Amino acid sequence: MTALLAGLPEPAYLLELRSTRMAALELGLLAVAGGVSGAFVVLRRLAFFSHAVGTATFPGLVVAGAAGFSARLAALAVAVAYALGTDRAARSGRDPGGAATGLMLVAALGAGTILASDVFESGAGVDRLLFGTAVALNGSDLAVAGGAAALTLVAAALLGRTWTAVSFDPSGAAALGVPDRRAEVALLLLVAVTAVAALPAVGSLLVTSLFVVPAAVARLFAGSVASLVALSVTIAVAQALLGLYASLWLDVPPGPAIAVLGAATYAVASLVLALPFAARRTPAEVAL
Amino acid sequence: MPVGPIELLIDPWSSGIDRRALLEVLLLGCVCGPLSFWVKSYRLAYPSESLAHGLLPGLVLGALAGAPLLLGAGAGVAVAAVAVALAGRDERIGSDTATAVVVSGAFGLGVLLALRPEAPTRLQELLFGDPLGVTDTDLAAAGGLVLVGGAALLLLHRPLVAVAFDRASAGAAGLAPGKVRVALLLVLAAAVAVAVQGLGSLLVLAVLAAPAAAVGDRASTPGRAMAAGAAVAAGAGVVGIYSSFHLGGAAGASVALALCAAAAVGGLRDGVRRRGRPGPTAA
């Protein structure tokens, strides 16, 4: 055990590296985006969608990487198309049980892996596409992450109340005079776009580590939507930075490290809340 | 050198590796194809996927320890199922979100364990399958699944039909719908644990969901639907191995894509049929 701890790198040392500072800043910004939209993802029960939209981009990333055009644009095209398709399918009530979506993701992953390993023979880079990287992030990734954070904050400021009203009471919301349909599409598109921003850092398979898990932990404690958002962002940033540290220490990609840390936090939090002395102290009086 | 059609058909069987792969997909198809009908009827695609992703740490630990994959997969599935069940009890979070948390944590853990530089594991094969690496143990496991899983499905057939058709009346008639569903989930978990060797954690859903999607709603009885599912699954599996042999693509992914293609064809046919009929008017 002591040997393990002795191997822990000094955070100060890590931060001297430019690549670490870049990764920390980027993950921090992505955590802001993920924490804020994650709050509404959890309220609106869109957890699976955020996982799927990331996964669906995988073959696009492989093709773009091999053909030499912008991976980010390819991923964006796929993600937006998937979001719009999901909205359409949800309206017509297709695919109860999720089989069609699941198969679509299987096809995306299968096609991506064949393209990567046998057609383009870029097999070595597949891990990066699937799980992200802490050391190979560049300035444009950082700029995109900043844009995603800003976009999310603006969108939440404008649409947050509407999203809340619609999630709370879908049938009654339309009568309130809010653009309920367009707000739904906007949320799907926001998640899609910010997931694409997160792809370089956490990879296409672990978007939920920033977009669902921190918000789920926050949901266990939050008594109002505003506190849910605030708590979600705080937890997301903390987990992103700690996860980055762990990933640099263990020499693994950041996506899995953040996911494991997040799930562990969730487990501990649920256990603590389930204990008798802490039981059912859900805030009956909500602060006004 | 031009290869004639006979050679095209026979060549894979002459290679020991591919012969075992073909046997594996045939066996898997025989049990997962029929099972797919119940996955569709009971809307178990999302739980199947969660089990498949959630068992990864078990798979990796088993591989690291040098144990047969089946053991790791079995343990992984069991732990994942329990974790998902426990997490899903919090009403505020909802079972979908709770499952997502458990699955991403477990999956991340598996990847983390597999990618540590001191522990080389063939993560790609665990994720995308390795039918060409099938051992005799794996084949025995697949055979066992056919026997045990098949027997279970036969035994449970009438209760499964009754509960799927009308859960409430089945309960009133003396069946225990909850127990029937749990029994089905057990068979499903076993199927996932066995099939994950050939298709990998990420692609195994194909063999459990695609056959029923390919068959669609066209069969007249559950038995016929299940038989058709078996045929589709086995056929697609064989097509996948053949295409991998002749075209060189990864075998597991080829099988998965063949299954998805079958599902797409079935979905298109259903879609065309649906557009031809006027829909019911809502109350």
Next chain:
Amino acid sequence: MSAAVTVEDAAVGYGGPPVLAGVTFSAGRGTSVCVLGPNGGGKTTLFRAMMGQLPLSGGRLWVDGRPAYVAQSGHARLDFPVSGLDVALMGTLGGRWWLPARKADRERASDALRRVGLADRAGIRFGELSGGQRQRVLIARALVQDSAVLLFDEPLAGIDPTSAETIGAVFAELRAEGRTLLVSSHDVEGALAFDAVLCLNGSQVAYGHPNEVLDRQALQDTYGSELIVLPGGGDGEPRHAVAVQHHDH
């Protein structure tokens, strides 16, 4: 007294043939209309058409302003992290949804909660209120919208007597303020207290003052086999009541 709602030979459907047709009535300001009919008979369909959620497949429909709508509280999510006040505040979103809640909005929401008798419970989480209290919160949300026309979807179904009384008092106040109420219900007896009754069963069976319109034939046409006849009304006339099958929606 000008009309707040005018409907002429309206027909509404969900994309296929109309599920509700031949609706013609006009409701003046400050009046209350009880909408009677079996499940699936078109009550909710009419409301949705009045809210503009469903296009007409024929006829005309006009409503003064955007109507407020109160559905049954069972449709709202009980696990949501919102208090009664938060829900009432949602009524202020209309037309200004992109802005944060102002102090004036909060005051309106508090006032509305006071009107429905929940001023002391404004901070309690919505899901922890009783059924009747939840229904009252949803009514408060509708009050905040300050609409000329209010639509209530079976507001008294399964509600405790205290809440029912409060709700009845609110209805009277709204009428006195000159607003128009349409209340769908299964309570034939209760319909006698309204200004007008609208009977729907796929089409309009009757419209008018309850004393003139609610005869046995009209009820028979509206409810058909769901209708039961109880003996011993006030003046020897048999009382009618409706046995309602509540289907799972």
